[in-house]
Amino acid sequence: MLPGARRPDPARPGRAQGLHPVVAIEMTRIGVVRNPKSHGNRLHPPGPAPDGVILVEPFGRDALRTELETFARDGLDLLVIDGGDGTVRDVISLLPHTFGENLPMLAVLPSGKTNVLAIDLGTPDDWRLEEALIAARRAEPTVKSRPPLRVTWADGHRPCLQGFFFGVGAPVKATTLAQRVHKVGFFHNLAVAVTIVTAALRAVFGGSRDEWREGVPAKIALDGEAQPEGERFAVLATALKRLPFGVMPFGAPREGLKMLDIDAPPRRLLKAFPMVLSGKVVPALEGLGYRRRDPREISLAGGAPFVLDGEVFEGGELTIGLGPSLRFLVG
Template sequence: MIRLGLIRNPRSQRNRSSHGDMAGRAAEMLGLFYAEPATPAELTEVLADFARNEVGIIVVDGGDGTVREVLTALPEAYGDQQPMLSILASGKTNLIAADVGTTGHGTRAFCRLVEEARRGYLGSHIQRRPVLEATWADGSRPPVRGMFMGTAAFTRGTALAQEKVHSRGLYQGPAVALTIAGALARALRGKDGWLDGEPMNVVVDGSNGPEANRFLFLATTLHRLVLGIWPFWGEGREPIRYLDISAHPESLHRAVVPLMRGRPEPFMLADGYRSGVAETLTLGIRSPFVVDGEMFDPGPGGTVHLSAGRSMDFVIP
């Protein structure tokens, strides 16, 4: 039997009302391999203890942010012998779980995972995804590892969602969809200079693009998003997909539907709408960017490297 460990975020949206029941069952079934770390340092320490005890599958009970924190801490804790992950989707947004799969959330889903592990079935269904790593060129902070990043209008849309969407109790797919829709709607209405974009330079696999304001930039190693949204196109085996839209893009009102479906019209390819695949991306930016729901400052140097040199295996029953 593969040994399981559980990292649980009690502050995740769906965990707030079931803390006692889940904590009790997890402690009973896993003993020392159940933890609710409160800080990144504590998380790294817990994961290092899991590694010493040969925990082979780490169950992450939380949303995208919790998965991001685990992915960020794993290389230091486990080195090159990485475990597999399984996600109990209990966060405000669960893009990663929607792509790689999930057993569900809560005590029942957790007990199912444990039972599958005992029967030797857990680990027979695996989804592998490259891990998106953001590295600060000036060394102002440690790397962050996740699956989805965005900046410019995406950063502003995330702030808008945190203020309005989540406060209305809209989570999961609707929250993500409304984040994107809200950004596009404000841009189309000319609200608050959204179409002006943010100053940015984008280097794709060493090739410089135009240094100019960008309305929207996205990058991901996921294979799908939510509600049929997939604003990427272009062929290739490189692990990172990206979308790069110039400030004041041509006919945004006509581009919204083909953009959301990843099926660009000819006019989009000719003016300001760029998408493709890459091994590495280097961003010269001044404004914050978002990785799996959390905002990060680009630092005084303003240069952030994106790469995907590591992969992670996700398991579901």
Template sequence: MAPPIYEFAQVPHVDKHAERDARARRQKAPGEAPCVGVIYNPRSHGNQGADFDCGITPHVHIAQPGDRSQLPEALAEFAQRGIDLLVINGGDGTVRDVLTCGAGIFGENWPAIAVLPKGKTNALTVDLGVPGDWTLQQAVEAFQAGKRIHRRPIEVATQGDTPAGKVLGFILGAGAFTTATKAGQGAHKLGAFNSMAVGVTAAWGILQWFFAGPTNSWRRGSPMKIHLGEQQTPMEHSGLGSPDWRQFMLASTLEVLPAGIKLFGPLTKGLKMIVLDQIQRRSILLIPSVLRGKVPSGLRERGIHQISTPQFTLDIEAQFIFDGEAFPAGKYRIGQGPELEFVTP
């Protein structure tokens, strides 16, 4: 079953003049425990049927928003409390919604963030090196003695006549990636999650690319136009297939992807993208090497592009996927959001 379409008109927004940089400045006494705010998503896969321990410390404040519309109120309350640590208990979709709603509240003054991997997919925590069984207590302890990793999320903004709005997340894909996400839902039903689901779906996709016909959704891709940088330079096309179509597109600011996949080759920092034109069957044999981070010669001539860019625009005539959820066709500006500090073990 296809995921629901995320409409920008439904994104809760906060008046930038009302709440931005509202996080209170709190002076902590030596040895005082950090003030922690927890966004707990009871609908996340790893939380279903589980009670959340709310009695860890009086300095921990728990919010369980029923839906996206309640997130701004919960985050604004955390900001007024002057929290030192924001804990997101959920999967990649929960992280996307919290960052999106929090952008108008925290602005450039975010607290440190810890993520408990409780979703069906937890790509961000794979990148951060967070174990799957990480607990709230361990996250609070890591605030004092753990490591800090900085990442900038992808910022997707609408253009043209669509409702204004911005969404923050970490993995954006289109074309066969949309098909793969739907296939991943089937893998979840079979009990495969996280890196296992990614590995199973990638293997299935390679088989589809090799054996399926041109009308198959894995091979057909989507009509899209990509322009790079502030100058909006049209992205080159290998000439394989229609110049208005791309078979596969994936963009991310993560440095480590699930299942050990290294689609961006030597590119690691910032906003990166891999794009496949309508590649030929003999070129599909290169995909396993590309997945391992190898860069065979002549990739672009064979329809495989690995690009690093601070921003790009995407004009797409089909749905695309952003952190597991479908977004409608349209014109979008994709850049990078604020630099965030993540707490890790």
């Protein structure tokens, strides 16, 4: 969750100073949601926002929702998210409940530990608020669209979540491992590499009873069609096109919802793992229990916890689909 809780400038000016109209949208009302405890912001604390730009640092989901409701009520052209993937997930999960269909342009400052969304968008590693404001002034700024994953519970008692990388099974274990990796000082792509390699070694060379080879119960239906039952080593889904280090577990980059479904225990993992990550179409993988799919909607039951953009959540009867596309200012 987002720490801190302040609104440095309670007055909301009508026009951000120094900004000029751009094609299709006049980015005159700009808000920033900053996570001061994100890795990058702790290492290099940013200064105050420029005059006319409203900066908030809400603590917790309720405070974040309140700030976003204020932004939506007063009107916003550009919402800058200054944090990592978890901060992005928290913000975009609340957009349908605060802005409705009148979504602002978004910009992501990659100040987290991994910044997978920023990698996919091609946002420079050192992109800061100043660069985002310069991009907003351009006559023809570079904008990319990405639909987020939307995760909903069948019981309807919890609000939906939106993010960009979903996982069940091994990804949940890998998330716990990644948190330990971060504690010993590995971040960004190096953290991703250490996590992938360590998890792969455990899964390949661990014994038959090793926890990394164990599956989780999962009942899956794709677009309403039930899939063979059984335990899963991993179920992954994303709407991103590009992942760190160029790995392509979902196959060649393409639009839409993409899924990788792996049986447990994973068969011939030492040989299959490189082929899966390469993105190559290898017919033998299907027979070994490694299935790539492009569904419109995934129904998942079994109760296993899942990870969404770096945080583990309680499982249940879930539906994973795509939310409306979000527009990101990237340069």
